[in-house]
Amino acid sequence: MTETTTSTMTQARRQTVLSFDDVSRTFPDGTFALSSTTFDVALGEFVAIVGPSGCGKSTLLRVASGLDAPSTGTVTVDHDSLGYVFQDPTLLPWRDVRGNVGLFAELDGMARSETARRVAENVRLVGLEGFEDKYPKQLSGGMRMRASLARSLVMDPDIFLFDEPFGALDEITRERLNDELLGLFQRKGFGALFITHSIVEAVFLSTRVLVMSQRPGRIIESFDVPFAYPRSHDLRFEADFAELSGEISHALRGAHA
Amino acid sequence: MSAGTETGIGLRVSTPVVAEEVAPPTLSPGGRFRWSIVIGPLVTLALFIAFWEYMHRDGMRRFFNKPGFLVPSPATVIDQSFLDDVVRIQMFKGLGWTALSAFIGLAIAIVVGIGIAVLMATAEWIERSMYPYLVALQAIPVLAIVPLIGSVFGGGIGSRIFVCVMISIFPIVTNTLFGLTSVDPAQHDLFTLRQVSRRTRLWKLQFPAAMPAIFTGFRISAGLAVVGAVVGEQFFREGDKPGIGVVVEQFRQKARFPQVYGGLMVAAALGIAVFFLFGLLGKLVVGKWYEPSRRSS
Numbered sequence: 001m002t003e004t005t006t007s008t009m010t011q012a013r014r015q016t017v018l019s020f021d022d023v024s025r026t027f028p029d030g031t032f033a034l035s036s037t038t039f040d041v042a043l044g045e046f047v048a049i050v051g052p053s054g055c056g057k058s059t060l061l062r063v064a065s066g067l068d069a070p071s072t073g074t075v076t077v078d079h080d081s082l083g084y085v086f087q088d089p090t091l092l093p094w095r096d097v098r099g100n101v102g103l104f105a106e107l108d109g110m111a112r113s114e115t116a117r118r119v120a121e122n123v124r125l126v127g128l129e130g131f132e133d134k135y136p137k138q139l140s141g142g143m144r145m146r147a148s149l150a151r152s153l154v155m156d157p158d159i160f161l162f163d164e165p166f167g168a169l170d171e172i173t174r175e176r177l178n179d180e181l182l183g184l185f186q187r188k189g190f191g192a193l194f195i196t197h198s199i200v201e202a203v204f205l206s207t208r209v210l211v212m213s214q215r216p217g218r219i220i221e222s223f224d225v226p227f228a229y230p231r232s233h234d235l236r237f238e239a240d241f242a243e244l245s246g247e248i249s250h251a252l253r254g255a256h257a
Numbered sequence: 258m259s260a261g262t263e264t265g266i267g268l269r270v271s272t273p274v275v276a277e278e279v280a281p282p283t284l285s286p287g288g289r290f291r292w293s294i295v296i297g298p299l300v301t302l303a304l305f306i307a308f309w310e311y312m313h314r315d316g317m318r319r320f321f322n323k324p325g326f327l328v329p330s331p332a333t334v335i336d337q338s339f340l341d342d343v344v345r346i347q348m349f350k351g352l353g354w355t356a357l358s359a360f361i362g363l364a365i366a367i368v369v370g371i372g373i374a375v376l377m378a379t380a381e382w383i384e385r386s387m388y389p390y391l392v393a394l395q396a397i398p399v400l401a402i403v404p405l406i407g408s409v410f411g412g413g414i415g416s417r418i419f420v421c422v423m424i425s426i427f428p429i430v431t432n433t434l435f436g437l438t439s440v441d442p443a444q445h446d447l448f449t450l451r452q453v454s455r456r457t458r459l460w461k462l463q464f465p466a467a468m469p470a471i472f473t474g475f476r477i478s479a480g481l482a483v484v485g486a487v488v489g490e491q492f493f494r495e496g497d498k499p500g501i502g503v504v505v506e507q508f509r510q511k512a513r514f515p516q517v518y519g520g521l522m523v524a525a526a527l528g529i530a531v532f533f534l535f536g537l538l539g540k541l542v543v544g545k546w547y548e549p550s551r552r553s554s
Binding site for chain 2: 065066067079082084086088090092093094095103104106107108135136137
């Protein structure tokens with residue numbers, strides 16, 4: 001495990017872009033959703049969270065993004081440098097792709113020419129070139145997700161939050177988007193917090209996988225993922241990959257019990 | 258979950274106030290004209306005209322023991338109201354005046370109604386403070402309040418416009434309010450993430466999202482404004498602007514029933530025309546992006 005130790009030490013020297021310090025969240029109706037959660041995400045780190053459904057994964061992201069406030073504990077994050085990809089693409093149906101991708105920039109009052117430049121660049125980056133004038137209802141599910149991704153990319157965020165973004169897509173589209181997301185990750189070097197219920201997706205994408213317990217959710221185990229980037233599509237079928245996935249699955253089963 | 262959210266734009270919640278958006282029925286999805294779709298309405302029309310003719314010839318006497326001329330036959334109506342030059346010109350001039358007060362009234366109702374809806378959408382306590390009185394306004398019988406309006410605004414076009422505003426403002430307020438407040442929470446999250454001002458949220462999120470509902474309100478109100486104008490005219494006949502309601506009333510006093518029926522048809526045609534005009538306008542504004550959720554049949 002020397003390799004893992006080295007990588008952890010490297011990460012420790014990197015800039016932390018999201019920090020949870022003993023964070024919990026109880027809703028006004030008494031639902032105890034999140035319990036004493038502590039972890040950090042650094043630049044260049046891709047952290048995946050897996051957990052049983054209803055364990056508070058989405059709550060964790062909402063708290064991380066500032067959409068929801070923690071009941072106790074502290075979240076440290078730079079809101080101006082935060083990207084958020086929702087479970088649904090959540091595009092505004094009255095805006096075409098260009099208008100949707102430029103939304104955050106526009107809301108932040110970025111200069112028009114700069115917005116246009118960044119929109120063009122990121123539309124190209126997610127492979128939506130030629131679709132700039134299309135409305136969401138004219139796009140497929142995968143294309144909507146790409147537009148949603150580009151919308152956050154435009155802001156060039158240091159920390160990127162993903163809330164099971166590819167869960168509703170078919171397997172092939174999902175794997176393609178996984179590959180493309182990793183491409184973006186390597187290129188931009190942001191820190192990522194990625195929620196998923198797919199262990200394979202978690203291991204394939206991340207540098208670290210956190211396993212959450214049932215509600216009230218808290219992190220019960222952490223697995224470092226040692227595979228080097230760029231990761232090939234076939235990594236998913238290698239023995240090491242299967243072994244690690246098995247361990248995580250085992251931990252997850254423990255969380256369910 | 259995703260399927261529901263993708264097709265909806267916040268109009269998934271059904272309310273009795275918002276009429277279901279229906280695509281023009283004459284075109285099939287492929288854009289080809291289909292006879293089967295117009296045959297139904299045509300048959301209904303034929304049956305209605307046949308019933309009308311029957312009431313003229315026999316029904317009035319048989320069922321109500323009244324003379325048949327009270328319900329002139331369709332042919333007589335057309336002959337004496339639309340083929341008679343003097344009557345036709347009188348009617349269409351009247352229609353012009355009616356349309357004028359209806360449009361002015363509707364314009365005022367739109368501006369004031371949207372203003373009220375925006376105010377109500379800003380805070381729940383404002384909504385709660387105002388809503389009962391809007392319902393009350395809607396519940397007041399127009400015919401009962403019209404004479405009171407006359408005593409304030411006089412017997413001219415001002416009173417007619419006021420009646421139009423009163424009768425047509427409610428659907429605009431409720432539909433706009435519904436549209437502004439039923440925006441997808443996930444879309445709100447997008448704006449919350451960027452910490453935008455309330456004003457930005459209103460202009461860039463709530464208003465665009467509410468457009469389909471707002472146009473539904475316009476369409477309902479446009480028809481009501483015409484009704485308001487005609488009702489107003491029946492009471493306020495002063496001045497040199499005799500609308501179609503005045504014309505109809507004059508014919509009624511002279512017991513010229515074919516012209517009364519003709520006048521009513523003209524007034525109804527105006528209502529139908531504005532209804533479709535606003536339907537078309539709505540399509541132009543939101544048709545590009547809006548997918549009305551269709552009932553699966």
